[in-house]
Amino acid sequence: MSVEEILDIIREKLGGIAEDIRYVESAGIIVRVKPVNLREASHIVHDVLDAYFRTMMAVDERPINNTFAAYYVYGLDDKGINIIIETHADPYTPVLPSIADIVPAADWYELEAWDLLGIRFKDRKLYRFVLPDDWPEGLYPLRKDVDYTARPSPRITYKPPLQGPRLPVGPYHPALHEPEYFELFVEGERVVDVEYNGFHVHRGIEKLAESPRFTYQKVPFLAERICGICGFVHSVAYTLSVENAAKIEVPERAQYIRSIVLEVERLHSHLLWLGVACHLLGYDAGFMHSWRIREKVMVLAELLTGSRKTYGINLVGGVRKDINMDKITAIRNTLAWLRSEFAKLADLVTSVPQIVRRARGTGVLPRDEARKLSVVGPVARASGLDRDVRRDYPYCAYKDVSFRVPVYTEGDNLARLMVRVEEIFESMDIIDQLLDKLPGGSIMAEKIEVPEGLIGIGNVEAPRGEDIHVVITGRGRPYRWRVRAPTYQNIPALKVMLRDTPLADAPLTIASIDPCFSCTDRIVVIDLKTGKKEKLQTVSIPGGCGCEI
Amino acid sequence: MSLKKLLKPFKLISIARRSGVVTVLYPYQKSLITTEFRGKISIDATKCMGCGACVNACPPNALTLSRRDDTIILNYFIGRCIFCGRCAEVCPVGAITVTHEFELASTSTRDLNESLVHRIERCSGCGGGLGATSRMLQYVILHSPASENYVHLCPDCRKKKLIQSLAMKMGARTEDYEG
Numbered sequence: 001m002s003v004e005e006i007l008d009i010i011r012e013k014l015g016g017i018a019e020d021i022r023y024v025e026s027a028g029i030i031v032r033v034k035p036v037n038l039r040e041a042s043h044i045v046h047d048v049l050d051a052y053f054r055t056m057m058a059v060d061e062r063p064i065n066n067t068f069a070a071y072y073v074y075g076l077d078d079k080g081i082n083i084i085i086e087t088h089a090d091p092y093t094p095v096l097p098s099i100a101d102i103v104p105a106a107d108w109y110e111l112e113a114w115d116l117l118g119i120r121f122k123d124r125k126l127y128r129f130v131l132p133d134d135w136p137e138g139l140y141p142l143r144k145d146v147d148y149t150a151r152p153s154p155r156i157t158y159k160p161p162l163q164g165p166r167l168p169v170g171p172y173h174p175a176l177h178e179p180e181y182f183e184l185f186v187e188g189e190r191v192v193d194v195e196y197n198g199f200h201v202h203r204g205i206e207k208l209a210e211s212p213r214f215t216y217q218k219v220p221f222l223a224e225r226i227c228g229i230c231g232f233v234h235s236v237a238y239t240l241s242v243e244n245a246a247k248i249e250v251p252e253r254a255q256y257i258r259s260i261v262l263e264v265e266r267l268h269s270h271l272l273w274l275g276v277a278c279h280l281l282g283y284d285a286g287f288m289h290s291w292r293i294r295e296k297v298m299v300l301a302e303l304l305t306g307s308r309k310t311y312g313i314n315l316v317g318g319v320r321k322d323i324n325m326d327k328i329t330a331i332r333n334t335l336a337w338l339r340s341e342f343a344k345l346a347d348l349v350t351s352v353p354q355i356v357r358r359a360r361g362t363g364v365l366p367r368d369e370a371r372k373l374s375v376v377g378p379v380a381r382a383s384g385l386d387r388d389v390r391r392d393y394p395y396c397a398y399k400d401v402s403f404r405v406p407v408y409t410e411g412d413n414l415a416r417l418m419v420r421v422e423e424i425f426e427s428m429d430i431i432d433q434l435l436d437k438l439p440g441g442s443i444m445a446e447k448i449e450v451p452e453g454l455i456g457i458g459n460v461e462a463p464r465g466e467d468i469h470v471v472i473t474g475r476g477r478p479y480r481w482r483v484r485a486p487t488y489q490n491i492p493a494l495k496v497m498l499r500d501t502p503l504a505d506a507p508l509t510i511a512s513i514d515p516c517f518s519c520t521d522r523i524v525v526i527d528l529k530t531g532k533k534e535k536l537q538t539v540s541i542p543g544g545c546g547c548e549i
Numbered sequence: 550m551s552l553k554k555l556l557k558p559f560k561l562i563s564i565a566r567r568s569g570v571v572t573v574l575y576p577y578q579k580s581l582i583t584t585e586f587r588g589k590i591s592i593d594a595t596k597c598m599g600c601g602a603c604v605n606a607c608p609p610n611a612l613t614l615s616r617r618d619d620t621i622i623l624n625y626f627i628g629r630c631i632f633c634g635r636c637a638e639v640c641p642v643g644a645i646t647v648t649h650e651f652e653l654a655s656t657s658t659r660d661l662n663e664s665l666v667h668r669i670e671r672c673s674g675c676g677g678g679l680g681a682t683s684r685m686l687q688y689v690i691l692h693s694p695a696s697e698n699y700v701h702l703c704p705d706c707r708k709k710k711l712i713q714s715l716a717m718k719m720g721a722r723t724e725d726y727e728g
Contacts, residue, residue, distance in 0.1 A: 213610070221608035221633055285561055292571050299581060306587040306647075312633040320638065321585070344564055351557040 001079050003029075010083065013044050026244035026456040027470075028073070028082025035096050038087050042099040042106075045074045045083050052077055052387070053105040053374040054459075057470045057482035058113035060143045061088070064453070068094040068119055072106070073457065073470065077392045082457060089119055098124040105374040105489065116142040130199045133157050141207055148204075148211035182494075182510065186503055194498045196491060209481045216242060216450055216477060220314045223469075226483060228309065229272065232265050233462040234483065235314040237469040240395055242316045245456025245473050246449065252397070254318035254443045259397040260331070260434050261304060261311060262460065263427045267338070268297040269463035270420045270427075273514045277417060278349060280508050281358050286349050293341050300334045303327060317445035328435055335428050346421045359414035363497040363509030366411055375493045376486050377465020378423070379513050382408045382415035389461035401433040413505075413512045420514075452479070462486050464514045487515050576652075587632045588650040592625060592665055596644035598684030599623055599667035603636035603645060612636055620666050621682060627653055627661040642688065674706030 003023055010029055011021060017037040023029050033041045045051050051074035061069045067088035074083045089096050098121040100107040110121045111129035118140035120126065131141070134154035139146065183195040205226060209219045223238040224231040236258055243250055271294035278286030298308045305311035305321055313321045349355060365375070370383035380387050388405040390398040406422035408415035450473050459468045465486030472480040490513045497509050573581060582588075599621045601614045611629035615622050637645040655661060667682040679686075679701075686700045699707050 214608075217606070218608040221631060221635075225631075285565070289561075289564060289568070292568060295571070299583060303583045303585050306585045306634070307632065310631070312587075312631065320634075344560070348558065348560050348564065351554065353558070 003081065006076070006079060006081055009049070013048060014041055017041055024455060026241075026247070026454065028084050028457065030071075030084045030086050030455075032086045032088075035087050035089060038085065039097050039099055039102060041085050042072065043102050045085060046103045049074075049076065049083070051075055051083055053103050054082065054466070055468050055470060055482065055484040056106060056109035056113070057480065058109075058117045058119055058142075059472060059480045060117055062091050063144055066091050068117060070096060070113065070119065071455075071470065072099075072103075073468070075393070077387050080393050082393075094119040095122060096120070097122050100124055103374075104372050105492070107492065108488065116140060118143065130202050132200075132202075141204065148207050148213075184498065184503065184506060189503050191498050191501055191503055191506060194495045196494070198491070206481050206483060209478055210474070212477075214477050216316050216448075219478065219481070220316065221312060223483070224310050224312060224314070227485065229269050230265060230462045230464065230467070231310050232261055232314065233460045233467050234469070234485070235311075236262060236396070237458040237460040237467050237483075238471070238481070239314055239316045240458030240460070241456040241469045241471040242450060242458075242473065242478070243445075243456070244458060245454040245471055246451060248317050248445050248448055248450075250318055250445050251442050252439045253322075253441045254445075256397045256434050256438050257319045257321075257323055257443065258314065259401075260323070260431055261301070261313070262396070263431045263434075264297060264301050264304065265311075266427045266463045267424060268294050268301065269514075270424050271297065271342075273420060273463075273511075274349065274417070276511060277359075277508065278355065280511055281355050283349075283352055283355055286345070286352065286355070289345050290349075293338060293345060296334055296338060300331060303330055315444070316450070317448040318443050320443075322443050323438070328438075331431065331435060335431060339425075339428055342424060346424075350418070350421065355417075356414065358505070358508060359412065359417055359512075361410075361412050361414075362501060362505040363413045363416075363512055364411050365493055365497050367409070369496045370411065370493065373493050373496075374489060375465070376489045377462065377514075378416050378419040379465065379490050379493060381406060381419045383411035384409040387466075389459050389466045393459050395458070395460065397434060397437075398430075400437055401430050403430050413508055416512045465490060487513065491515065582649060582651070586649050586651070587634050588648045589627055589630065589632065589653060590625065590634070590636060590645050591648050592623070592663070593644045593646070594665055596642050597623065597665055597667075598642060598644075598688055599665070599682045600641065600685055600688075602639045602641055606635045606639040608633060608635065616669075619669050619678065621669060623665040623667070625663045625665075627663075628658065642684075670701070672703035672706055673701040674709070675703060677703050677705075679703055 007021065007023060007029060010031065014021065014031055014033075017033055017040055018031045019034065020032040021029065031041065046053060054073040054075045056073065057071045059069045059071070061067050065088070068091060069086065069088050072085040074085070075081075076083065087096065094117070096119055098110055100110055100121075108129070110124065111126065113119045114121060114126045115128065115130040118138070128135075134157055136152050136155045139150075139152055141150070183197065184191050185193040185195075205222060208214065209222055214222065220235040220239055224235040226234045242248070271290050275287040275290035275294065278284070278290060301311065302308045304323065304327060305313045313319050365379065365383045367384040370380055370385055375383070375385070376387070384407060386405060386407045389395070390403070391405055403426045404422075406419050406426070408418055452473055452475055454473045456471050456473070457468065458471070459466055461467075462485075466489070467486055468484050470482040471478045474480075494510060494513065497512075498506055501509065599614070601623075604612045604614045604623070609629045609631050611626050611631070613624050613626070615624065632647075634647040637647050653661070667684075670679045670681055670683050670686060671677065672679050689700050690697050699710070702710060
């Protein structure tokens with residue numbers, strides 16, 4: 001279906017309420033509506049057109065057009081096109097209607113926009129979400145009139161102490177790998193409800209990239225540091241969004257190299273996860289062997305890029321390191337070894353009863369719940385949602401390769417495990433195909449100029465799911481850069497997965513979304529049956545990665 | 550369940566036997582870095598001209614340029630370095646190389662700083678500070694030979710010299726300046 005046909009459908013459905021409908025190649029179909037019509041437009045796009053909610057970007061556009069703008073990005077996966085609902089709020093008292101009841105996935109985005117930009121959302125509970133508790137009221141850091149060097153003195157907050165005997169366990173410090181906090185309400189051994197409390201290590205990266213300290217070519221290195229495991233994904237998503245916005249022609253060879261490195265990153269990430277899953281289930285032999293195999297992938301990554309992690313080879317316009325014949329041979333040799341070794345390991349892991357029995361039927365995420373929350377990546381694919389950015393919104397060199405997207409319908413931990421195991425094999429095939437077709441030529445665009453005031457979207461299928469960046473270009477650096485890591489979309493689904501399951505399965509279920517967080521997580525267990533008495537307990541979940549923006 | 554399926558988990562024994570011990574006894578055995586590894590950078594003091602191209606490109610501000618009295622100081626703080634090697638890429642004279650060195654831990658931050666001090670050239674006309682090092686001037690002359698007569702002058706003296714030479718061409722006598 002061509003863009004024109006989709007535009008016709010949108011004109012028909014939204015024509016009555018839209019102020020303006022336009023197609024921007026770098027982003028998608030942008031529909032501007034008045035705030036009063038936002039709910040109706042969201043309902044039509046999300047429920048009638050059946051588009052997934054992808055991200056929302058709130059921007060302080062007061063220096064440009066004296067409004068606060070919000071861009072809700074929806075994706076028509078089967079057509080590979082985005083529908084963006086744009087709406088503008090008053091500059092003095094910005095208020096927008098809440099759409100969290102129509103689009104449950106938008107819940108977090110609204111809280112974040114309230115915290116960082118002070119946009120109030122009507123008819124919903126707003127509370128401190130991203131910012132720390134002691135951040136002063138009424139200071140919204142992403143507003144343009146707040147300097148990036150602003151360091152306000154903390155406000156003193158009073159929190160009523162918890163009732164009953166308490167047992168504080170474990171250090172709770174931002175210097176540790178991303179502390180995250182789940183409150184599991186239990187009745188005996190069953191989890192009844194889950195509260196999530198995160199963003200303890202919010203680093204203000206989006207604000208930093210807007211600061212004079214940064215330029216377009218410095219941000220890829222900052223983006224890469226969003227996440228310690230899938231960093232390259234973020235740097236590619238950023239560069240893609242800038243290149244899309246500015247229509248920079250990136251040489252084919254650079255696109256291929258990016259794709260190869262992305263797949264190498266997926267290999268290492270999935271092998272890491274598989275090891276962690278084995279470890280959580282007490283099968284440490286599987287953990288050791290998974291990481292033994294992974295080590296070869298890490299060495300390969302270093303050979304290709306110069307670094308085991310945070311590769312640092314990406315720039316707007318291309319890549320910095322070429323691949324020569326020696327490296328191609330090294331990749332082929334590693335892949336051949338990996339194929340046989342991993343086939344043995346995969347066969348083993350999926351036959352060990354202590355893994356299969358613990359993973360089967362636990363942490364179930366039904367398809368309709370998954371759809372409602374627009375979950376991404378292996379979590380979506382294990383719940384019967386056939387979505388993969390590499391196929392649906394092709395980027396880099398993925399349009400030139402064929403691969404299978406594994407989809408399972410069970411939605412349990414075993415399905416998520418199987419999706420990842422199969423993806424490892426698919427990744428190896430993709431790298432092989434890319435090497436076969438690797439074109440010659442330069443690896444850096446000749447002309448890199450980024451005009452102001454353009455919008456661009458870059459999406460990448462991270463090992464954990466769809467990673468999407470939205471950029472509005474500015475002078476010398478992005479005017480606004482919105483990052484949405486995959487785990488942001490997946491954590492709300494944990495509520496569904498954990499509810500009404502045995503407590504013992506909780507660690508595996510939390511790990512099964514491959515969360516981008518803490519190495520040592522704290523879980524508070526509150527027992528509802530035995531009165532107000534609460535037990536605090538730590539559950540160690542190693543192998544997270546830091547995806548807090 | 551068939552016996553074969555039941556015995557499958559025992560395949561681990563054969564996998565473990567075949568792979569053996571893979572842990573490298575670092576640092577007793579040499580570490581595993583490849584030829585492409587990017588470690589700390591080394592700045593060649595005989596080539597660096599203190600232009601600051603690396604400072605502009607450095608994403609984490611590990612390289613900084615400061616001016617004190619008659620000197621320009623290029624400082625490299627390893628504590629901030631992300632070992633991306635952008636500096637080596639943008640250096641116009643190839644003074645920066647990326648080494649394989651990565652064992653950089655130290656108990657003192659002083660060990661993590663490296664400074665390169667350049668003296669600032671003086672204007673050959675009035676003797677005031679030029680803001681450029683002698684290597685920078687040589688670099689300019691090399692790339693644009695026509696500037697040879699002007700680069701050693703400060704902007705004010707350059708203006709004077711230009712006006713003077715223009716006036717001379719038009720037949721003016723400027724005896725004051727000729728001595």
